[in-house]
Amino acid sequence: DAKTTQPPSMDCAEGRAANLPCNHSTISGNEYVYWYRQIHSQGPQYIIHGLKNNETNEMASLIITEDRKSSTLILPHATLRDTAVYYCIVSPRGNAGNMLTFGGGTRLMVKP
Amino acid sequence: EAQVTQNPRYLITVTGKKLTVTCSQNMNHEYMSWYRQDPGLGLRQIYYSMNVEVTDKGDVPEGYKVSRKEKRNFPLILESPSPNQTSLYFCASSLSAGGWADTQYFGPGTRLTVL
Numbered sequence: 001d002a003k004t005t006q007p008p009s010m011d012c013a014e015g016r017a018a019n020l021p022c023n024h025s026t027i028s029g030n031e032y033v034y035w036y037r038q039i040h041s042q043g044p045q046y047i048i049h050g051l052k053n054n055e056t057n058e059m060a061s062l063i064i065t066e067d068r069k070s071s072t073l074i075l076p077h078a079t080l081r082d083t084a085v086y087y088c089i090v091s092p093r094g095n096a097g098n099m100l101t102f103g104g105g106t107r108l109m110v111k112p
Numbered sequence: 113e114a115q116v117t118q119n120p121r122y123l124i125t126v127t128g129k130k131l132t133v134t135c136s137q138n139m140n141h142e143y144m145s146w147y148r149q150d151p152g153l154g155l156r157q158i159y160y161s162m163n164v165e166v167t168d169k170g171d172v173p174e175g176y177k178v179s180r181k182e183k184r185n186f187p188l189i190l191e192s193p194s195p196n197q198t199s200l201y202f203c204a205s206s207l208s209a210g211g212w213a214d215t216q217y218f219g220p221g222t223r224l225t226v227l
Binding site for chain 2: 034041044046049100102104
């Protein structure tokens with residue numbers, strides 16, 4: 001699986017957009033970009049995923065650069081409950097075992 | 113409500129005393145797996161199951177056993193727990209394996225301490 005690089009921590013003001021970057025410069029053509037988050041020792045929670053095109057759902061937007069070497073997760077109006085560790089993961093379709101390889105992630109602190 | 117449940121949520125035990133952590137999902141998912149999470153090491157997969165009676169080792173299977181006799185349940189068995197198995201354990205499930213577009217749903221976690 002391609003390795004990802006994320007900043008270890010970020011702060012965001014409540015109500016503002018949180019933009020979380022992820023570098024995956026060695027991503028292969030068949031690898032998807034996934035984002036999960038983990039709120040203090042709870043089970044990780046799926047947020048969004050994409051292959052090439054930008055994606056949006058009720059939780060967030062995912063912007064993938066044209067060369068697919070990096071992406072940004074956008075939480076449009078961050079709330080205090082969005083304080084969590086955010087993980088960017090890349091993995092191919094048909095990944096044997098469906099194993100998720102979580103790196104260090106970005107610890108997002110949303111402040112009032 | 114669609115969910116993955118684990119029991120117990122917290123467990124303190126002693127070395128060598130066999131224990132089982134149960135995992136159950138009510139979403140009719142084919143795929144289930146177990147992870148452990150340790151500080152600085154992220155989540156590491158222990159075992160996974162692609163369907164009933166089909167299980168395979170993940171990254172760190174030593175000291176663990178699993179079984180998948182029915183679709184909804186995937187218990188994790190520690191035959192002779194040791195202190196290095198002190199960790200936070202998560203069970204996860206997804207609709208199927210292999211189609212990576214399937215998202216994984218995680219249980220709430222089981223914090224195990226082995227003295």
